[in-house]
Structure formats: structure tokens, C-alpha cells
Amino acid sequence: MTSLPEGPNENKLEQISRILIDDSSRVPVSLWFASSVFWLLMGSVAAMISSVKLHHPDFLGNIEWLTFGRIRPVHLDIVFYGWSSMAAVGCLLWLQARLCHVKLPWPLLLSGLAMVWNVGVCVGVVAVLAGHGSSIEYLEFxxxxxxxxxxxxxxxxxxxxxxxxxxxxxxxxxxxxxxLAATVWLPILYVTAMACTYFGLVQGVSQAITNWWFGHNALGLWVTPIAVATAYYLIPKVTGKPVHSYHLSLLGFWSLAIFYNWAGTHHLTGGPLPAWTITVGVVGSMMMFIPVITVAINHHMTMRGVFHMLKTSPTLRFTVFGSVMYTVASFQGSLEALRSHQEITHFTQYTIGHAHLGLYGFFSMIMFGAMYYIFPRITNNEWSSARLIKVHFWGSSIGVLAYGAGLCWAGWWQGMMMIDPGIPFLETVAYIRPYLIMRSVSGAGMTIAHIAFAISVWRILSRHHFVMSGPTLFTTARPAWREFVNEQEKREQAELEAQS
Amino acid sequence: MNRTPFIIFGVFLTIAFSLSGLVLIPNWQFQDHKPVINTRDGSQYPVPYFGMALQGRDVYVDQGCTYCHTQQVRAKGYGGDIRRNWGNRRTVARDYMYEFPVLLGTMRTGPDLANIGARQPSRDWHYLHLYNPQITSAGSIMPRFQYLFRTIKAGELAPSGAIPLPPAFQADGTHIVPTARGEQLVEYLRAQNRTFPLPEAKQ
Incomplete structure (x- = not known):
């Protein structure tokens, strides 16, 4: 239970085995990652269309395939199945191989599975756009x-x-x-939920519980553990400091495993269900304070004394941002589960703000950090430009903070207005409209960040763009891209001349 | 010591518990639900959707109405649902015993629809609202569902089934008629009526 520091005094053998492990995961992990970045872009497009439609409903108004009720679930499904899950798989394969000190098994099979997964997302997206979606959140395909x-x-x-x-x-x-736990949970969750949903194994409102048992656990037991695992690996690795406490991390793991499972029914507060199912969900959500606080303590204590490294290391900055957002979004989520809180914020934009603070601010930011760490190691290449990474970081972080804060604020007051029957419903619509426009603006910032990231990923993967001069930090000044290519061409030309 | 089986068994147990607790037990609790008969007129509630309303449910699902509209009324004193006249009582599990899928929804960008059939029984109101929400609800951000309507070039006489558009929204010499899917959706919406008194939902 140490932090596996990567220092100058470790032995050569370990370094060589590490290179072999990274080599073995090059193709499959690159494929899962590259696909996820592609879906990140597609998800941003779907997000922008649905966001603009919400304040300007006539935008692309008469195209049935792009009606709000279809493009909005397409956004969610692309982001969940395409971006989040594929990024998570890439991350977990690489991490597990590194941590077990073994080569990644069956690289060809795992690459093939990535393609199968991609086909699944494509088919599902076309089906929902064509009107074959199920209208069951997270299970539309x-x-x-x-x-x-x-x-x-x-x-x-x-x-x-x-x-x-x-x-x-x-x-x-x-x-x-x-x-290990995340990969056990996902197939059980997915197969059970699909079977219950499509083959009528459960009746009536139990369908809604199944829906949120899956919807909440898909986030809590699939993508969350992988992001937490990644942060647990990257923060000590980059800072060179061991994890603060072994016992805390053990407590954190098992309390997440036990309590997150039961939290999903808070999505149905006030609904036509027996009160005890909701109470169980509220209790589960409250108990989530335990794993969240333990992880927060562990990560914060590991970072203590090395916060200055956030200035230079892109991996660390993204990961620590994500880790802090884990605490913020989880605290918010636990409080949100309370009945008195739900009375106001349930059914409003508040929930949407919270969802983005979680899945984007926490999970996606840690995945970005992980990719900034992993890609150079599996491709033997470096990031081409610190500027692009800066654009990515600031676009994403400012974007998601503005998004989350704006919608949570608007959602709160939207809920307060809805409770008061003296206020006509259309006034609540008029009230949130400016905030919906603000959401489109912050979404555009995030989309720009994703484009910058995708360019970086494209360059590091493409064989023409070798950058071999040390890691790219925020402080690294690389020549502008054109100049860099010119220089490289000149160098190659000179080499050719020298040979002839 | 190899702890792999221990970890895998442990994480399997956690999810097996929550599946049985949250999904299987409530499902078992509801399985003996039966419809209620009104002793005064012999009517039964709930009844499964049938005919055009049943077809309309597929339109409701494929258009994704559920992403902005709920179909559930919260209890009196919890939220403004009943005071907003979205229902005369809270909705309970029995209301949904025949529903597949259950479309409770989680978002109220638009108002609740659990009782829209009781609030707006008029077909014409629904047609106008779907054709252009601004006709009935100025300031709404609901999209127009004009692809659920056909435009017919006609003379002075309106064809049967033409919707009564106000002059400001009507192009000269044309009439607007709902398509089959439009008609089905409206029948489904008109079937949204959960006002029948149930013994377990006093308020």
C-alpha cells in the first residue's frame, strides 16, 4: 500500500517492465480513448442543439429527428455510453495493467470490443433519433x-x-x-435493468424504481469508482507522495459499495411509491457523506504541501479539480435527497445543474487528467501544445462552474415559484429563460474546450507529429504549431541531405 | 493471501441486496393490486389504455414528451401540485398498475400531465397547442409539432377535421389537419385522467 513513486532511484528492471506494459496497452487503450473523445465531440453537438432549442424552440424546429424530446436523450446517451463509459474502460484497462505489473491480456479482443461498443452507440443514437427510443432515462437505446x-x-x-x-x-x-468492483457492477446493473425494462419482469411503478436503481447506480457504481480510482492513482503518482491513509481508503470503498446502491430512489421523491422506498434512498444518500469525506480527506492530505504543482502539471490540475468537485457535487447531492430540499428542487433545472457538476466537473475532468497522463505513455509521444491544454482547462472549468452555479440558482427559484400557486406557470418559464441562454453560452465554452482537446489528441496519435522533448507542462513553451512543423521538416530535410 | 473471491463476492452482495430491496420487494408488494369499482355507477379504475390512446402512448414516447412533463401529482402540502389544480388527489401506485412503460418523468419544464385529460378535455385545444403552443400559451418554450399535421390547400370550405386556427396563424387558402399520429397523441393526452377517488389516496 504505497504510492509507487516514479523516481530516479527505482531500478531499471521495473522501468523496462513498465515500458512493456504500456506497449501492450497501446492499441486497445488508444482505441477506447480515441472513440470516447469522438463521442465527446458528438455529445457536445447534441448538447448545443438541445440547449439552444430550450430557449429558442423554433431553432431547427420542423425536423422531427431533431425535436427536443429526441436530441436531449441522445445527448445524455452519447455522453454516458459513448464518452464516459469508453473513457472509463480505457482508463481502467491501463490502470489495472500498471497496478498489477502485468501486460494487458488479449489486446486484439479488447480492441474489437471497443469497436462493438462503438457500433452499439451508433445504432442506439440513430434509433432514438428515428423515434425508437424508450423514454426511460439512461436506458433509451x-x-x-x-x-x-x-x-x-x-x-x-x-x-x-x-x-x-x-x-x-x-x-x-x-x-x-x-x-474490480466497477467492472463487476456494470454488467449486472445493465443486464438486469434492460431485462426488467423491456421484458416486463416488473410491473407498474416498480419500473420507475428499476429505472432509477440503474440510472443512479450507473453513475455511482460504474463511472464514479473508476474516476475515484484514477484520482487515487494519479495524485500520489504525479506528486510523488504516498496516499495519506490506507484505513480511510478501505472505509471509503466499502461505504460507497454499501450505501450508493440504495440512494437511487431519491429521484422519485413525492412520487406514487411507498414512503419507505424513498426513505431508504434518503438514508443511503445521507450515508454517502462517509465515503465522500474519506476520499476528500485522503486526497487533500496527499496534496498538502505540493499545491504549487497545480501551476505546472496539467494532469494534476485536471485531477485535483475533479477531486474537489467530487466533494462539492456529492455534498450537494446528499442534501438534495432530503425531502424538504426535493420539495423545491425536484423537477427543476437544479437537478440538471447538479448532474453536470457531478458527471462533468468531477468525472470528466478526472478523465481528462488521466488522458493527459496516459496518452504520452502509450504513444511514446508528447502533447504538441501547452496553449491547447490551457484552452481546454479554462474552457472546461469555467464552463462547468458557470453552468452548475447558474442552473442551480435558477432551479432553486424556479422551484420556489412553482410551489406558489399564485404565480402562473408560464412565469416560471419566463424566469428561467435567461438562465437557459446562459447555459448555452457556458456550454459553448465547454465545446470549445473539447475541440482544443480533440486537436491535441489527434496530434499525439498521428504519427506525423512527433514531439520528443520532455513532458508538456502548462509552463512549457512550444513553438507555434506551423513553425514547429516547418522546423521538423527542415530537420528531416537536413538529415536527408546529410545521408546523401 | 488471495482476496479476489472475497472482493468479488462482497461487491456482488452489495448490488444483490439493493436489487432485492428496491426492485423486487416493491414489485412483490404491488402484485396483488386490483382495480377499484365505483359502487354508484359500476365504473372501473384504472383501465388499460386501448384504441387510439394506446397508439398515442407510442407517439408520446417517441417524441420524448416525458423529458419536460411529469405524470405524477404530489400529496397535498408537499409542493404546489394540488393547489395548482394539477390533480384533486395525489397519485399512488395503483394509478399506474397497467402502465408499460411508466412515464412518471423527472422534469417540469412544462406543467404536469397526470390529469391533463380532465383539465383540457377539448380536442381542439390540444391540436392548437401542439400545432403552435403560442396560440394557447403565449411565452411557452414548447416546440411546435407541425409534422404531426398536414397542410391542405382548399377552397372556401374547410375539410372535415381541420383545426380551428385563429386567423393570425393561418396562411390564406390552406387548412391544417392532424395526421393519424397527431390524433393518437391527442387521444392519449385526453385519457390522462387520474381523478377517480381511491381509498389509499385521501388527499
Whole structure:
């Protein structure tokens, strides 16, 4: 249970094995990551269309395929299945191989599974746009899409277990627990929820509970553990400091496993369900303070004394931002589950603001940080431009903070107005409209950030753009891209001349 | 010590518990729900959707209405639902015993629809509202569903089924008629009526 520091005094053998491990994961991890970045862009497009439609309903108004009720679930599904899940898989494969000190098994199979997953997202998106969606949040894709996700999920589970069982490292690091658990939970969650939803295994309002048992756990038991595991790995790795407390991380893991499971029914507060199901959800949500506080203490204490590194390291800055947002969004989420709070904010934009603080501010930011760390190692290349990374960081962070704060504020007052029957409903609509416009603006900032990120990823993956001169930090001044290419061409020209 | 089986079994248990607790037990609790008969006129509630309303549910699902409209009324004193006249009582599990899928919704960008059939029984109101929400609800941000309508070039006489557009919204010499899907959706909306008194929902 140490932090596996990557220092000058570690032995050569370990360095070589590390290079071999990174080599083995090059193709599959690059494929899962590159696909996720593609879906991130697609998800941003769908997000912008739905966001603009909400304040200008006549925008692309007469195209049935792009009506709000279709493009909005398409946004959610692209972001969840395409971006988040694919980024999470790439991250977990690489992390588990590194932590187990074994090569990634079956690279060809895992690459194939990435393509199967991509086909699943494509088919699902077209189906929802064509009107075959189910209108069940997070499970909109029709039943025939299920094998495209269930089979790769089982394959990833098998690879993960195989690595863990054959591990060469002597210790189990806390991240490995999270990674193992997440891959066990996902197939169970997904297959059970799809079966209940599409084959009528449960009746009446139990369908709604199944929906939120899946919807909430898909975030809490699939993407959250992977992001927490990643932060647990990256923060000590980049700072070179060990994790603060082993016992806390153990407590954090098992309390997440036990309590997050039960929290989903708070999405149905006030609904036509037995009161005890909601109470269980509220209790589960309140108990989430335990895992969240333990992770917060552990990460904060690890960072103590090295906060200055946030100035230089992109990986660390994204990851620590995400880690802080985990605490913020989780505290908010726990309080939001209370009945007195839900009376106001349920059914309003507040929920949307919270969802983005969680899935974007916390999860996506940590994934960005991880990709900034992992891509150079699996491609043997460096990031081409510190400026692009800066654009990415500031666009994403300011964007999501403005988005979350704006919508939570607007949602709160929207809810207060809805409680008061003296205020006509259309006045609540008029009240939130300026905030919906503000949401489009902050969304545009995030989209610009994603474009900058995608350019960076494209360059690091493309063989023409080798940058070999040390890691790219925020303070690294690289020549402007054109100049850089020119220089490189000149250098190659000179080499050619020297040879002839 | 190899702790792999221990971890995997442990995480499996956590999810098996929550699945049984949250999904299976409530499902078992509701399975003996039966419709209620009104002793005065012998009417039964709830009844499954049938005919055009049943087809209309598919239109409601494919248009994603649920992303802005709920179909649930919260209890008196909890939120403004009843005071806003969105229902005369809270909705309970029995209201949804025949629904597949259940479309409770989580968002009220637009108002609740659990009782829209009781609030707005008029077909014409629904047609006008779907064709252009500004006709009935100025300032609404609901999209227009004009692809659920056909435009007919006609003479002086309106064809049967033409919707009564106000002059300001009507192009000269044309009439607007709902398509089959438009008619189905409106029948589904008109079937949204959860006002029948149930013994377990006093308020």
C-alpha cells in the first residue's frame, strides 16, 4: 500500500517492465480513448442543439429527428455510453495493467470490443433519433442495442479479473478494489435493468424504481469508482507522495459499495411509491457523506504541501479539480435527497445543474487528467501544445462552474415559484429563460474546450507529429504549431541531405 | 493471501441486496393490486389504455414528451401540485398498475400531465397547442409539432377535421389537419385522467 513513486532511484528492471506494459496497452487503450473523445465531440453537438432549442424552440424546429424530446436523450446517451463509459474502460484497462505489473491480456479482443461498443452507440443514437427510443432515462437505446454493451462489459470484466488474478505486484492498491468492483457492477446493473425494462419482469411503478436503481447506480457504481480510482492513482503518482491513509481508503470503498446502491430512489421523491422506498434512498444518500469525506480527506492530505504543482502539471490540475468537485457535487447531492430540499428542487433545472457538476466537473475532468497522463505513455509521444491544454482547462472549468452555479440558482427559484400557486406557470418559464441562454453560452465554452482537446489528441496519435522533448507542462513553451512543423521538416530535410 | 473471491463476492452482495430491496420487494408488494369499482355507477379504475390512446402512448414516447412533463401529482402540502389544480388527489401506485412503460418523468419544464385529460378535455385545444403552443400559451418554450399535421390547400370550405386556427396563424387558402399520429397523441393526452377517488389516496 504505497504510492509507487516514479523516481530516479527505482531500478531499471521495473522501468523496462513498465515500458512493456504500456506497449501492450497501446492499441486497445488508444482505441477506447480515441472513440470516447469522438463521442465527446458528438455529445457536445447534441448538447448545443438541445440547449439552444430550450430557449429558442423554433431553432431547427420542423425536423422531427431533431425535436427536443429526441436530441436531449441522445445527448445524455452519447455522453454516458459513448464518452464516459469508453473513457472509463480505457482508463481502467491501463490502470489495472500498471497496478498489477502485468501486460494487458488479449489486446486484439479488447480492441474489437471497443469497436462493438462503438457500433452499439451508433445504432442506439440513430434509433432514438428515428423515434425508437424508450423514454426511460439512461436506458433509451432499444433492446437490440443491449448485446453491443453487455458483451464488451463482460469482456472487460474478464480481462480485469485475469490481470488481478495473475498480478505480479505484491500489494493491492486501493484503486484496484474500485476498478474490480466497477467492472463487476456494470454488467449486472445493465443486464438486469434492460431485462426488467423491456421484458416486463416488473410491473407498474416498480419500473420507475428499476429505472432509477440503474440510472443512479450507473453513475455511482460504474463511472464514479473508476474516476475515484484514477484520482487515487494519479495524485500520489504525479506528486510523488504516498496516499495519506490506507484505513480511510478501505472505509471509503466499502461505504460507497454499501450505501450508493440504495440512494437511487431519491429521484422519485413525492412520487406514487411507498414512503419507505424513498426513505431508504434518503438514508443511503445521507450515508454517502462517509465515503465522500474519506476520499476528500485522503486526497487533500496527499496534496498538502505540493499545491504549487497545480501551476505546472496539467494532469494534476485536471485531477485535483475533479477531486474537489467530487466533494462539492456529492455534498450537494446528499442534501438534495432530503425531502424538504426535493420539495423545491425536484423537477427543476437544479437537478440538471447538479448532474453536470457531478458527471462533468468531477468525472470528466478526472478523465481528462488521466488522458493527459496516459496518452504520452502509450504513444511514446508528447502533447504538441501547452496553449491547447490551457484552452481546454479554462474552457472546461469555467464552463462547468458557470453552468452548475447558474442552473442551480435558477432551479432553486424556479422551484420556489412553482410551489406558489399564485404565480402562473408560464412565469416560471419566463424566469428561467435567461438562465437557459446562459447555459448555452457556458456550454459553448465547454465545446470549445473539447475541440482544443480533440486537436491535441489527434496530434499525439498521428504519427506525423512527433514531439520528443520532455513532458508538456502548462509552463512549457512550444513553438507555434506551423513553425514547429516547418522546423521538423527542415530537420528531416537536413538529415536527408546529410545521408546523401 | 488471495482476496479476489472475497472482493468479488462482497461487491456482488452489495448490488444483490439493493436489487432485492428496491426492485423486487416493491414489485412483490404491488402484485396483488386490483382495480377499484365505483359502487354508484359500476365504473372501473384504472383501465388499460386501448384504441387510439394506446397508439398515442407510442407517439408520446417517441417524441420524448416525458423529458419536460411529469405524470405524477404530489400529496397535498408537499409542493404546489394540488393547489395548482394539477390533480384533486395525489397519485399512488395503483394509478399506474397497467402502465408499460411508466412515464412518471423527472422534469417540469412544462406543467404536469397526470390529469391533463380532465383539465383540457377539448380536442381542439390540444391540436392548437401542439400545432403552435403560442396560440394557447403565449411565452411557452414548447416546440411546435407541425409534422404531426398536414397542410391542405382548399377552397372556401374547410375539410372535415381541420383545426380551428385563429386567423393570425393561418396562411390564406390552406387548412391544417392532424395526421393519424397527431390524433393518437391527442387521444392519449385526453385519457390522462387520474381523478377517480381511491381509498389509499385521501388527499
Amino acid at each position: 432499444p433492446a437490440y442495442c443491449a448485446p453491443f454493451f453487455a458483451i464488451p462489459a463482460l469482456g472487460v470484466l474478464a480481462a480485469n479479473v485475469k490481470m488481478y488474478v495473475t498480478k505480479e505486484s505484491q500489494h493491492t492498491y486501493v484503486s484496484q478494489w474500485y476498478l
